[in-house]
Amino acid sequence: MPMTIALAGNPNAGKSTIFNALTGSQQHIGNYPGKTIERKEGLLHLPNQQEAVVVDLPGTYSLTSFSAEEIIAREFILEAKPTAVVAVVDAANLERNLYLVVQLLEIGIPLILALNMCDVATKRGIEIDRSSLSRQLGNVPIVPLVGSQSVGIDELKAELQQFTTPLEGPNPITFPPLLERERVALSNLIEAEAVLTQYPSHWVALKLLEGDTDLSTKVPASIQEATAQAIQRIVESANEDPDILIADSRYALIGLWIQSAVHRHADTTITISDRIDRVLTHPVWGIPLFLAMMWLVFQFTANVSAPYVDWVGGVIEGPITHRADALLTALHLNQLWVRSLVVDGVIAGVGNVLAFVPVLVCLFLALAVLEDSGYMARAALVMDRFMRKFGLHGKSFLPLVVGFGCSVPAVYATRTLENETDRKITAFLATFMSCGARLPVYVLFGAIFFGRSAGNFIFAMYFTGIGVAVLTSLLMTRFVFRGKEAFPLMLELPPYRIPRATNVFHEIRTRTASFLENAGTLILAASFIIWLFLSIPMRPSGSFADVEAGDSLYGNVAQVMAPVFQPAGFGDWRASGALISGFVAKEVVIASLGQTYVGGEDGPAMTESVSAGDDLKMVGISLGDATLLTLQETINIVPRSLNWVPNVDIPEVALVPTADEEEDTLLEGALADAFTPISALAFNIFILLYIPCMATVGAMRHEFGTRWMLAQVLYTLVIAWAAAVLVYQVGSLL
Amino acid sequence: MPNPKLSHCHEQEHGCTLASLCDGDILRSRQHLQASNHPSLPLCMATAGETVRLIRISAEGKLRKRLADLGISIGEPIRIMQNKGNGPLILAIKNDTRLGIGRDLARQLWVVTD
Structure with a gap:
């Protein structure tokens, strides 16, 4: 059976660049059954001639059940059981990108971290100690990449080739005792009742505490009851909902990793993108632009x-x-x-x-x-x-x-x-x-x-x-x-890049x-x-x-x-x-x-016979004409746009004589x-x-x-x- | 900028060097901020260039969760990059992330100035 590799990552982490670099031209775009969400799949040839199917999961920030993309991504990981999940993260936006990585680690799946856009990070004076980060993540292999220049792709392929499912070790993700207590208790209950055995019980327990709407309908009433009690106990002691505490814990943990593995050599408070945004998103100039x-x-x-x-x-x-x-x-x-x-x-x-x-x-x-x-x-x-x-x-x-x-x-x-x-x-x-x-x-x-x-x-x-x-x-x-x-506007503004x-x-x-x-x-x-x-x-x-x-x-x-x-x-x-x-x-x-x-x-009239040579010539000449006309139209976008201004009348370019409309x-x-x-x-x-x-x-x-x-x-x-x-x-x- | 809310509580768990958290890591910053003397204000009132800290989100469920996904959580320092007229705000969080949020949402985020 060929290997299956899933690519997971935030929407702007450069996932598709890496997907293209791995699979070349052998790609297929389809939809997930019954959904309008795109499913991209491709074939990867490893150096040892082995083949692997690469699935580009929908770009998500999280693995909850709030959007169809997130459910698809997590169900693929849990049910199709890929040989390895490659988490693509933006090295120049590491802290936030690791939020998804934490959630992948929570599941306890074989993971490789593709540290993308390392060039941008270096330029901004961000130094990442990969061995330290790898250790913190539970010895997850980390491959540095510059996807846009195909740097590191061979290393990633080599890493995939020698990838073996790691031995069971302690999960690197532990929550503060206040949450961990309840999670372990719930997890034991889930195991005792043999509920949702296809999923790891510690993960189901965590999701239930998070108030996951998808999973909570799939467990029996007894566990729903136990979950409700656990949530209540947490709210009473911390005066806050567990889902918020769980999110805070994840960021706190990431903060610890970043503290020991990331060093900043330069102060990059205002980037070039920020300067461009001052113009392009300006409340007045933004709209005409x-x-x-x-x-x-x-x-x-x-x-x-x-x-x-x-x-x-x-x-x-x-x-x-x-x-x-x-x-x-x-x-x-x-x-x-x-x-x-x-x-x-x-x-x-x-x-x-x-x-x-x-x-x-x-x-x-x-x-x-x-x-x-x-x-x-x-x-x-x-x-x-x-x-x-x-x-x-x-x-x-x-x-x-x-x-x-x-x-x-x-x-x-x-x-x-x-x-x-x-x-x-x-x-x-x-x-x-x-x-x-x-x-x-x-x-x-x-x-x-x-x-x-x-x-x-x-x-x-x-x-x-x-x-x-x-x-x-x-x-x-x-x-x-x-x-x-009506969901309020809330979106990430990725840095500007040359396409x-x-x-x-x-x-x-x-x-x-x-x-x-x-x-x-x-x-x-x-x-x-x-x-x-x-x-x-x-x-x-x-x-x-x-x-x-x-x-x-x-x-x-x-x-x-x-x-x-x-x-x-x-x-x-x-x-x-x-x-x-x-x-x-x-x-x-x-x-x-x-x-x-x-x-x-x-009726359909018989056309007079035309020689094959003439036909071929016609195809060529008309293609030439079309290209010329396209060029003309492209150039004319400028005068045509400017002529909107009153008193401006710039003549349009005419490379091809206009045909008379009959x-x-x-x-x-x-x-x-x-x-x-x-x-x-x-x-x-x-x-x-x-x-x-x-x-x-x-x-x-x-x-x-x-x-x-x-x-x-x-x-x-x-x-x-x-x-x-x-x-x-x-x-x-x- | 070292984040005051982070501290290693018991690093040597399971005999390895995995970082782990204690309750205080997530509760202390919350209590500290709420007890601070600075008056809180909605994010939309903060001025561009300022760095503020989030202390309360008066939005519910899905919205709060989405904010967390994008990196906005309690105690998080937020730098305001743009805040003009009635338009949306642009925020910088965790140094490198830029977010655009609507003004109506910014009214539901309560912050204190550092």
Whole structure:
């Protein structure tokens, strides 16, 4: 059986750097069953060719039962019984980091201490006597590391290789007699009654005295009774709750260790990070600086990725489709329906999934940089007071901003929130932010029905989305998550650091792979189902995959659905049909309206044959163009941001000639006849609020499971319908 | 800065050199602080640059426990790094840890100036 090694440590101790250094590229990100908490696992090759599985436990400050992360971490340690637990501690923040180490020692598990960031500690004049510290901890091996430079990784591997479970010795953690007495008595009782035998009894006793809510429900009434009496005796003699006394004892013990093992050579009361914080978290300057940072992230995910998104689309529609055609012809499989299945079903479906890769790569890059640099914690600090008014968390702001670009990365951006409930609410709300795919729909209808005030119309749509999000948040915190206490802001501000390229790269790679693996399958399936609906003929005149949209199963479903939208003013089957295809991606609504109102191409047209060489050239050239365009967009963030200032008009860089947007006047005419301004408004409101596209639904399921995904689908449908009907009915009265 | 609340009570337990605590280690500082003549004030009233000592937390259960996890416990010296307007406070504890806490929470932490 391979060794299992668990990495435990505080959130900012540099655990993931060490995890990356140990496991290299062989990593897998998943979720713990039934939880949205990330489970990272990797394979480590020891110098003697032996393999070990490394599990990166969630970063925690403690091992109580107050958060899901803590329960997961401690249950893994107690139940999976890893060969060794590597406690990663920040040498430059040793005292507080040892608080978790004490709790690991309390369990009595085989432990190795990875003393990370030794370079920072040395720079600050902190000298750690490792042999003394090791002795105090009960001869725990200590490996000094600088994870960011891979210093000490080989030593850690060597230590793991020769690691043998230590002989039973006295546990280095003893509490003051006042507590220890009760703990021993309770521990003996637990052993006598053979309760929770899978856990060490002395640990269970301690947790019970601490008032652990998880374990106290798992022990029989007799022990609950004994615990209550013990707690009462302690309170009577010390005039304080045992959990506080236990915490104080841990710190007191750490104080003794530090006194004998740590020497400070320099006075580091004000660090560079403190100086930076005077600006970045300033009560006045902090907010504009934060908003500027968010603007950059938004520009980055929305604009910089766009050329690559187009490139992926172009390659799929062009070269890949051509090659597939050529292959089908060569195999004599060029019947219409086979081609339609391959091109419109499979290739288009894969395209729908891949189109998100550039966006996600950009987002994960931005997130990793913000997180790694230490700024994310400051962002939460700066925005917390404002977001709290809406029942949200300071860190909720970022996913909501990203939502204006695309809902899929917004759902993934919620990973930066620690609390599961906050994460769920934030992702739910992020989809009400008008994403980039909804904008073309607003623009089209705005131009037709609102002429000069099209701008106001578009602004009103964005504003409605925000309004519904605020309302939903208030409803949710009041009714759905009523038990959710408004936990005051309290967070660690890690020192600023230059983000590590390898960390950022690992982050992007594993997360993107995880998206493809998990959300990809659902997006693919949904694309295929929509294709199938469009292909199944409902009239004898059509044949499979060669049928007018109106005569297909899709058209029939749309006709059945249409009356539902009558009260909202768009009971036309063509409008409701567009809503079905809008589930694929919201910009598809326009294409679908065009097809049904104006009449699209007659079935999938055979493309003229293009040589493989030309295709390859096209892939290369368009990639070059996309890169150039990305560069242009990145540079233009500067003038575009500065042009917000009145009287400033800096020209934007144009590296690539802008393509003329073709005007779809036929469609505009048809829509002008089919809708009234009021029904157009109602239709757009529905587009804004109803089910986010299938890619977002896939991401929601990936992150939060099927139930939360379904809840969102249902809620958005109901609220979209209600809002559209309200707008239409009230509007018609005026 | 030596911490006055720490003292070795009985180091030679089990015949080895493991440090261990006596009741006084955790109770003495508490009693000492509470008996001190300095008037206590909520943390949000302390000024930036000052070092104060925590004597009482008027918050309950989960909150107190979370504070302890992050390193805030009774008797702990706290240096105020930032305390402006209505914004959150930034604290330095155990020399190297920086914490950001909301103003509402700072109202529940009672401290004495050293």
